[in-house]
Structure formats: C-alpha cells, structure tokens
Amino acid sequence: MAQSSPWQEAALxxxxxxxxxxxxxxxxxxxxxxGLVDRQVLREITATFATGEFVVLLGQSGSGKSTLLxxxxxxxxxxxGQVTINSVKLSELNExxxxxxxxxxxxxIFQFFNLIPxxxxxxxxxxxxxxxxxxxxxxxxxxxxxxxRVGLEDRGDAFPDKLSGGQQQRVAIARALVxxxxxxxxxxxxxxxxxxxGKIVLDLLLELTRSAQKTxxxxxxxxxIAQLADRVVRMLDGHLVEDTRLGAA
Numbered sequence: 511m512a513q514s515s516p517w518q519e520a521a522l523x524x525x526x527x528x529x530x531x532x533x534x535x536x537x538x539x540x541x542x543x544x545g546l547v548d549r550q551v552l553r554e555i556t557a558t559f560a561t562g563e564f565v566v567l568l569g570q571s572g573s574g575k576s577t578l579l580x581x582x583x584x585x586x587x588x589x590x591g592q593v594t595i596n597s598v599k600l601s602e603l604n605e606x607x608x609x610x611x612x613x614x615x616x617x618x619i620f621q622f623f624n625l626i627p628x629x630x631x632x633x634x635x636x637x638x639x640x641x642x643x644x645x646x647x648x649x650x651x652x653x654x655x656x657x658x659r660v661g662l663e664d665r666g667d668a669f670p671d672k673l674s675g676g677q678q679q680r681v682a683i684a685r686a687l688v689x690x691x692x693x694x695x696x697x698x699x700x701x702x703x704x705x706x707x708g709k710i711v712l713d714l715l716l717e718l719t720r721s722a723q724k725t726x727x728x729x730x731x732x733x734x735i736a737q738l739a740d741r742v743v744r745m746l747d748g749h750l751v752e753d754t755r756l757g758a759a
Contacts, residue, residue, distance in 0.1 A: 617686030
C-alpha cells in the first residue's frame with residue numbers, strides 16, 4: 511500500500527468557479543556559496559499562479575528559471591522566502607516529506623529526458639510509482655493508457671536507445687503524469703529536439719495538462735512557446751521583471 515502523506519487532506523477546491531491561488535511565491539531568494547563569494551541567483555520573487563494555468567518562465571540561460579523550478583519542486587530550499595503549493599508550505603516539511611510531496615503531487619519533465627537506459631519504456635514509467643508502493647497491476651494499467659495517449663502503445667517493451675528524441679520525451683511526459691500530479695514542471699522540454707518534433711511534443715503536453723486542468727509551469731528561452739501560455743513571467747538576472755497575462759484558451 512502506498513505510504514500516506516500529511517498534505518493529502520489539505521487539497522483546495524479546484525472547481526471551475528472561484529479558482530483559488532494554487533501556487534504562491536513569497537519574496538523568494540536563493541544564493542549559492544562559490545568559494546568566498548555569495549552568488550545570488552534569485553532576488554525577491556513574488557507571484558501567485560492559479561489552478562489550471564499554463565505559465566511560461568521566459569528568460570535566457572542564467573536568468574534563474576531552472577533554480578525557480580527546483581524551488582517549486584522542493585529539490586532545493588530557498589535562502590529566504592516561502593513556496594506554498596495547495597496550502598502546503600514546503601519549508602515547513604522536512605526533507606523526507608518534501609520528497610514524498612514531490613513524488614505524490616508534482617510531475618517534472620527535463621530537457622534531457624532522464625530515462626533509465628536499462629529499463630524498458632513501460633518500466634521507466636511505472637518504476638517511481640512501484641517504489642512508492644503502488645501495485646504493479648494498478649500502475650501498469652495507468653502507464654499503458656498513457657502510452658496510448660502519447661502514441662507509443664506499441665513501444666512499451668522497447669529500451670530508450672531504440673527511440674527517437676521525440677519519442678523519449680513522450681515517454682518522459684507519460685512518466686511525469688502517471689501518478690496524476692496536481693502540478694507539472696517542465697524545464698526546456700523541447701530544447702533538445704528539432705523544431706518540428708518539439709512542436710509535436712509541446713502540443714501533446716498541453717493537451718494532456720489542459721484536459722485535466724493541471725497547473726503547468728514551464729521554463730524556456732523560446733518566445734514562440736510563450737505565445738501559447740496563459741501567462742508569461744519574464745526573468746532577468748534573478749529578478750521577475752514582467753508578468754503578463756495573455757488569456758490563452
């Protein structure tokens with residue numbers, strides 16, 4: 511049986527009316543020590559995001575986008591400030607509970623896929639949930655259904671090195687969504703793909719997250735991707751310099 515988690519009773523109403531704030535960032539800063547120098551990567555980031563929003567963090571390399579995603583996922587802790595997701599304050603969780611929260615409630619999609627080369631496609635998708643205690647039969651059923659949705663229903667027994675880059679990223683999307691996370695984070699998910707394949711992968715990701723009203727926060731330096739978002743948050747040198755609502759459908 512899957513291990514219970516302390517935040518599972520804390521879900522907000524996510525109906526279509528009076529949609530609440532889902533993610534809240536309060537004066538986030540993040541610094542790293544490099545020798546004797548304290549390098550500040552994020553500077554006083556404050557923002558709120560709603561249930562079901564597609565938010566693009568837009569900025570060049572080094573602007574702080576990836577660091578902000580790591581704080582949102584609980585992989586890293588802010589130097590100061592607070593991340594609150596669905597009323598759960600991440601800084602109030604210990605390391606173990608942050609890991610469980612990420613496992614249960616967050617899906618993360620990386621630029622370089624991060625598939626395990628010695629596992630098949632189906633095993634890559636099911637492994638995190640099996641480690642969480644979900645029965646193999648239950649998670650396999652969900653994984654097979656997702657493989658059908660991403661157009662890879664016939665590749666479950668294949669190994670990652672037999673797939674194209676676009677196919678590997680579709681597997682990574684299925685892995686990120688198999689546990690039905692409430693928040694999906696994507697770090698340059700099309701950055702390692704050619705333009706045509708990237709568009710296919712992006713369209714698929716948006717279809718899967720929008721249809722389930724999941725909050726999607728994506729880091730990119732590509733302004734064309736930003737045009738598809740509900741909101742664009744521009745970052746520069748660790749600052750949030752612009753927050754624009756585009757009103758995408």
